Amino acid sequence: MKIVVQLAVVAAAIAAGLWLWTSVFSSPQHVIRARLKEMARDASFSDSQSIQDGYAAAQTVGDFFSTNVEITLNVPGSPGRTLNGREQIVRTLINLQESVNRLKVDFPDLNVTVAPDRDSATADLTLRAQVDGVRDSVAEEMKVTLKKIGGQWLITHIETVPVLT
Amino acid sequence: MPLNPDHPQANPLPPNANGPGSRSRLSIFLIGRNWKFTLVRAVIWGIATIIIFPHLLVRVQVVGPSMLPTCPEYSKHWINRCAYLWHEPQRGDIVAIRLAGIHEMLLKRIVALPGESIAFSDGRILINGTVLSEPYETNSCDWEQSPVALTNGEYYVVGDNRTMPAQDHYHGICSRARIIGRLLK
Numbered sequence: 001m002k003i004v005v006q007l008a009v010v011a012a013a014i015a016a017g018l019w020l021w022t023s024v025f026s027s028p029q030h031v032i033r034a035r036l037k038e039m040a041r042d043a044s045f046s047d048s049q050s051i052q053d054g055y056a057a058a059q060t061v062g063d064f065f066s067t068n069v070e071i072t073l074n075v076p077g078s079p080g081r082t083l084n085g086r087e088q089i090v091r092t093l094i095n096l097q098e099s100v101n102r103l104k105v106d107f108p109d110l111n112v113t114v115a116p117d118r119d120s121a122t123a124d125l126t127l128r129a130q131v132d133g134v135r136d137s138v139a140e141e142m143k144v145t146l147k148k149i150g151g152q153w154l155i156t157h158i159e160t161v162p163v164l165t
Numbered sequence: 166m167p168l169n170p171d172h173p174q175a176n177p178l179p180p181n182a183n184g185p186g187s188r189s190r191l192s193i194f195l196i197g198r199n200w201k202f203t204l205v206r207a208v209i210w211g212i213a214t215i216i217i218f219p220h221l222l223v224r225v226q227v228v229g230p231s232m233l234p235t236c237p238e239y240s241k242h243w244i245n246r247c248a249y250l251w252h253e254p255q256r257g258d259i260v261a262i263r264l265a266g267i268h269e270m271l272l273k274r275i276v277a278l279p280g281e282s283i284a285f286s287d288g289r290i291l292i293n294g295t296v297l298s299e300p301y302e303t304n305s306c307d308w309e310q311s312p313v314a315l316t317n318g319e320y321y322v323v324g325d326n327r328t329m330p331a332q333d334h335y336h337g338i339c340s341r342a343r344i345i346g347r348l349l350k
Contacts, residue, residue, distance in 0.1 A: 136228045142265075165337050
């Protein structure tokens with residue numbers, strides 16, 4: 001029994017140490033991952049959300065982007081589309097809230113690489129979106145470029161990555 | 166002759182062999198002779214399984230009609246991640262193709278290998294100008310596509326369901342690095 005207790009104590013100590021380390025000394029990768037996941041949560045909405053809350057959430061999503069952000073979408077089977085600037089992203093999200101009842105966005109795979117200057121980074125991620133009324137979710141690989149502006153990691157560019165060429 | 170209790174013949178059964186406190190064979194089989202070590206072993210095996218298993222096999226559910234009739238929609242399958250440890254992917258293999266990771270993947274069939282040229286003519290696949298015999302079941306089509314040459318590390322993948330127009334069916338060249346394993350049948 002003694003050895004089991006000792007092993008449990010060692011495992012708990014390691015887990016607590018890791019948690020403390022990552023909490024106190026958050027790496028840029030950790031911060032970026034957390035921000036992108038937070039953005040996915042804010043971009044998601046359901047029909048139980050009020051219009052005011054929806055607008056507020058859309059504005060919050062806009063805060064994750066730089067003012068001159070560019071998003072280039074090339075989804076197979078659909079015409080390509082480009083979004084320019086934070087305002088257009090917020091407007092697009094508000095339009096989406098008005099046209100569909102529910103949207104769930106998440107990033108099931110998210111790989112962050114920070115540049116040596118530690119002021120820019122890229123995230124290679126899988127975007128999964130489930131829209132109300134559409135049976136299957138949509139999944140696309142995206143390359144997200146971020147820059148540290150005013151002490152915050154902001155998205156400056158997003159483009160779809162073709163899996164098959 | 167006096168009986169010696171320490172002599173095996175004099176005392177052939179161990180003390181408390183069937184008495185109170187003795188453990189059944191089933192109990193020993195299930196828990197082991199020392200439950201504490203069994204627990205430690207179980208924890209170690211559990212952790213090892215959680216860590217190792219995803220590197221060997223991945224469970225997938227088919228979403229979409231691309232691989233009909235071979236893989237019906239919402240059918241569940243296993244992907245063998247070790248399939249290409251000793252040899253490279255082969256023509257006819259159904260492979261899982263990763264996106265940014267393995268939580269969302271494409272499931273397609275390899276029809277052309279590195280160094281080959283592939284074209285579609287009246288729905289038939291031409292490899293280096295020769296019609297490809299496809300022994301597996303596919304839905305026919307009338308696709309037309311001019312020849313595409315594959316370089317090293319490039320495979321051409323397509324789904325078995327080709328009833329839709331070519332532009333509505335996601336198919337094309339896939340790099341070797343994206344192929345994570347073969348569908349287990």
